[in-house]
Amino acid sequence: MTRGIALVRRPSDRLAEGLVTHIERTDVDVAQARRQHEAYRAALTEAGWQVREVAPADHCPDSVFVEDTVVVCDGLAVITRPGAPPRRPEIAGTEKAVREAGLEVVRIEAPGTLDGGDVLQVGTTVYVGEGGRTNAAAIAQLRAHLTPRGREVVTVPLRDVLHLKSAVTALPDGTLLALPDLLDASALRQPLRAVDEEAGCHVVPLGDDLVLLAASAPRTAALVADLGFTPVVVDISEYEKLEGCVTCLSVLIPGA
Numbered sequence: 001m002t003r004g005i006a007l008v009r010r011p012s013d014r015l016a017e018g019l020v021t022h023i024e025r026t027d028v029d030v031a032q033a034r035r036q037h038e039a040y041r042a043a044l045t046e047a048g049w050q051v052r053e054v055a056p057a058d059h060c061p062d063s064v065f066v067e068d069t070v071v072v073c074d075g076l077a078v079i080t081r082p083g084a085p086p087r088r089p090e091i092a093g094t095e096k097a098v099r100e101a102g103l104e105v106v107r108i109e110a111p112g113t114l115d116g117g118d119v120l121q122v123g124t125t126v127y128v129g130e131g132g133r134t135n136a137a138a139i140a141q142l143r144a145h146l147t148p149r150g151r152e153v154v155t156v157p158l159r160d161v162l163h164l165k166s167a168v169t170a171l172p173d174g175t176l177l178a179l180p181d182l183l184d185a186s187a188l189r190q191p192l193r194a195v196d197e198e199a200g201c202h203v204v205p206l207g208d209d210l211v212l213l214a215a216s217a218p219r220t221a222a223l224v225a226d227l228g229f230t231p232v233v234v235d236i237s238e239y240e241k242l243e244g245c246v247t248c249l250s251v252l253i254p255g256a
């Protein structure tokens with residue numbers, strides 16, 4: 001028995017040309033990135049997920065960051081309209097993959113723009129970061145799609161950060177791990193723990209007590225263990241050079 005499907009997309013040969021917005025560009029070692037992607041996939045498999053590949057989009061340097069192309073909620077896939085125009089061709093392959101996984105499909109339409117990295121689901125609350133990539137028109141569309149599924153969509157204003165999940169994610173018990181300087185935390189409802197490592201606020205609950213996080217956040221891994229969870233640590237240094245984190249390299253479809 002698996003926990004569900006984990007969609008991933010192999011890194012493009014053009015990965016090193018990926019977008020950078022809030023950090024300096026540094027050289028990406030694509031061969032190393034490929035090895036790290038293999039290890040990331042292996043960690044998901046080991047944690048009980050059936051890893052499935054979205055068809056490659058080698059002409060899109062950022063296509064490995066598959067999370068940004070879809071929001072999955074309760075059997076529904078909301079195909080996004082990425083805020084960065086060069087990333088919009090990425091959505092076709094994702095739509096095919098989620099249809100094959102048996103999900104119902106709807107889309108964010110213009111003038112809405114939304115990146116999956118701006119959407120954090122905690123219980124029935126769906127936080128959406130409004131900032132550089134995601135606008136109010138898209139948030140209204142997402143709300144219309146998810147309200148009938150018993151979700152409450154809450155807007156979180158962002159400052160100087162790529163995505164909401166660059167600044168805050170949640171542990172399996174709903175506790176938020178955050179870098180509070182990067183967002184308006186007053187919108188957040190669950191208990192919040194500030195972390196002192198940039199990569200420490202990006203975690204992915206993998207089921208039971210398992211928590212995926214990056215090797216660049218060792219103090220947060222210790223904190224996660226102290227809180228009674230089991231850290232699953234992966235080195236994603238080459239993706240971090242492109243403002244990627246553990247969340248953006250997969251889309252989890254529980255129960256699929």
Ligand SMILES: NC(=O)NCCC[C@H](N)C(=O)O
Pocket residue numbers: 018019020021062065067068084087116117118162163165166242243244245247248
């Ligand atoms: N959800 C995410 O954290 N996505 C990371 C996207 C990084 C990519 N270089 C971008 O700027 O779109």
